[in-house]
Amino acid sequence: MDSALIPDGVKRCSFGKFALGIIIAGGVLLWGVYAMLLIWLKGLNQTNMNDYYGFALWIWADLGVIALGGGAFFIGLLRYVIGKDELKNIINYAVLIGFICYSSALLILAIDVGQPLRSWFIFWHANIHSMLTEVAFCLSCYFAVLTIEYIPLILENRQINKVPFFHNLAHNMHEVMVIFAATGAFLSFFHQGSLGGTPAVLYGRPFAFREGVFIWPWTFFLFTWSAAAYGPCFTLFVTRLTEKITGKKLVKQNVIDLLAKISGWMMGTYIIAKIIDTWYWATVTATASGFNLIDFYSNNPFYGIWILIAEIVVCGIVPALILLTPKGRSNSTLLFTAVLLACIGVLLNRWVMVLQVMAAPVMTFENWVMYIPSWQEVATTILPVAYGVILVMISFRYLPIFPQERELNS
Amino acid sequence: MFPFSFEWIWDVGHMVFMGGLWYALTILGLGMTYCILKAVVDTMHGKGGQHH
Numbered sequence: 001m002d003s004a005l006i007p008d009g010v011k012r013c014s015f016g017k018f019a020l021g022i023i024i025a026g027g028v029l030l031w032g033v034y035a036m037l038l039i040w041l042k043g044l045n046q047t048n049m050n051d052y053y054g055f056a057l058w059i060w061a062d063l064g065v066i067a068l069g070g071g072a073f074f075i076g077l078l079r080y081v082i083g084k085d086e087l088k089n090i091i092n093y094a095v096l097i098g099f100i101c102y103s104s105a106l107l108i109l110a111i112d113v114g115q116p117l118r119s120w121f122i123f124w125h126a127n128i129h130s131m132l133t134e135v136a137f138c139l140s141c142y143f144a145v146l147t148i149e150y151i152p153l154i155l156e157n158r159q160i161n162k163v164p165f166f167h168n169l170a171h172n173m174h175e176v177m178v179i180f181a182a183t184g185a186f187l188s189f190f191h192q193g194s195l196g197g198t199p200a201v202l203y204g205r206p207f208a209f210r211e212g213v214f215i216w217p218w219t220f221f222l223f224t225w226s227a228a229a230y231g232p233c234f235t236l237f238v239t240r241l242t243e244k245i246t247g248k249k250l251v252k253q254n255v256i257d258l259l260a261k262i263s264g265w266m267m268g269t270y271i272i273a274k275i276i277d278t279w280y281w282a283t284v285t286a287t288a289s290g291f292n293l294i295d296f297y298s299n300n301p302f303y304g305i306w307i308l309i310a311e312i313v314v315c316g317i318v319p320a321l322i323l324l325t326p327k328g329r330s331n332s333t334l335l336f337t338a339v340l341l342a343c344i345g346v347l348l349n350r351w352v353m354v355l356q357v358m359a360a361p362v363m364t365f366e367n368w369v370m371y372i373p374s375w376q377e378v379a380t381t382i383l384p385v386a387y388g389v390i391l392v393m394i395s396f397r398y399l400p401i402f403p404q405e406r407e408l409n410s
Numbered sequence: 411m412f413p414f415s416f417e418w419i420w421d422v423g424h425m426v427f428m429g430g431l432w433y434a435l436t437i438l439g440l441g442m443t444y445c446i447l448k449a450v451v452d453t454m455h456g457k458g459g460q461h462h
Contacts, residue, residue, distance in 0.1 A: 126411050128427040137427075141434045148442065164458035169449035171458070176441055183437050190430075
């Protein structure tokens with residue numbers, strides 16, 4: 001039925017099966033849209049946010065998808081600026097995943113601001129002393145970069161590419177992509193960093209507060225570093241998941257191996273820096289505010305010391321070691337486990353830096369404040385996942401995402 | 411925000427922050443303008459008709 005739109009030389013499932021998948025994901029999407037409309041029409045009283053939790057599930061999801069989408073900027077940097085040519089075989093998928101992650105982040109923000117019609121205020125009435133202003137600027141501009149990187153892929157659809165103008169436009173955009181990729185890396189460095197800097201400048205919140213260099217707390221650099229380390233892991237994870245679902249080999253092992261190795265080094269060095277940061281914070285910064293490390297992890301039903309061990313050891317050191325060893329990278333199961341653990345690790349880090357910051361008591365008369373999101377918050381957080389699944393399905397079916405697919409499955 | 415906005419102040423913060431935004435937007439805008447114009451010219455010269 002739609003065979004004329006499918007890239008040359010590759011096989012796809014029947015249109016009926018594809019449509020069924022879209023309908024299932026579309027059902028989840030509609031549930032999220034319903035919740036989104038409720039929030040827009042009735043207001044933020046539909047959420048369980050309160051005076052303690054001004055930042056909640058949405059901001060965690062935002063920071064999470066931005067970190068996971070970091071694969072796009074880092075792989076783009078490696079491919080176009082540093083010249084790792086092998087990565088041309090996975091860059092398209094990284095861009096698609098990045099595009100989904102960043103559009104999801106913007107969608108979630110549009111719900112979270114409560115008054116989306118005033119979103120432009122942050123550009124026009126910018127508070128130049130706010131790290132979140134920098135985030136808003138860089139996030140919006142970087143989304144424009146991702147859109148620019150995604151457009152040539154759409155233009156390379158079999159039918160669209162027959163139109164000479166679109167063919168030429170795609171070709172020209174590829175030729176100057178290094179400029180866009182470099183701009184994207186610059187923008188990503190600052191918004192990833194500022195997202196990490198935001199909690200760390202809260203000197204009234206000793207759990208998050210960090211010292212740093214000039215105006216930047218150490219977490220500024222840790223967030224950028226972690227996005228560059230863990231983002232490519234998410235790209236590898238989704239690639240492997242797509243291979244399993246479609247039953248096809250999509251990317252050659254040497255490409256996977258190279259990206260996994262780079263991620264392993266980035267993750268290994270990041271974890272060392274993270275351990276140093278945690279140690280300094282626990283022994284110097286927090287104690288200067290009258291807190292001991294264990295104060296932040298006890299007398300509450302959820303935020304135990306396990307969360308720190310899970311983030312640094314289980315989802316940090318372990319995947320880094322797997323990715324750093326040739327045996328670990330060549331074993332499909334180990335590699336898949338490592339990238340999955342890495343994704344959980346970075347999500348856990350963002351969870352802690354958003355939610356635990358709010359939960360931990362500051363004054364002596366305060367207690368831990370727990371938070372359970374409302375179903376509307378959950379639905380609107382799942383909404384981008386359904387949207388992502390749909391966009392991946394459509395892009396995989398109709399666009400030449402994987403240059404090696406034909407060769408690997410012939 | 412532009413220098414003619416009433417909130418504008420000529421200080422380092424405004425120039426760095428807003429300058430950075432305009433700088434990035436200018437690169438993206440000029441880059442895309444170049445690509446589109448070149449695609450128009452290429453198409454007018456008959457390129458892209460016999461693609462692979």
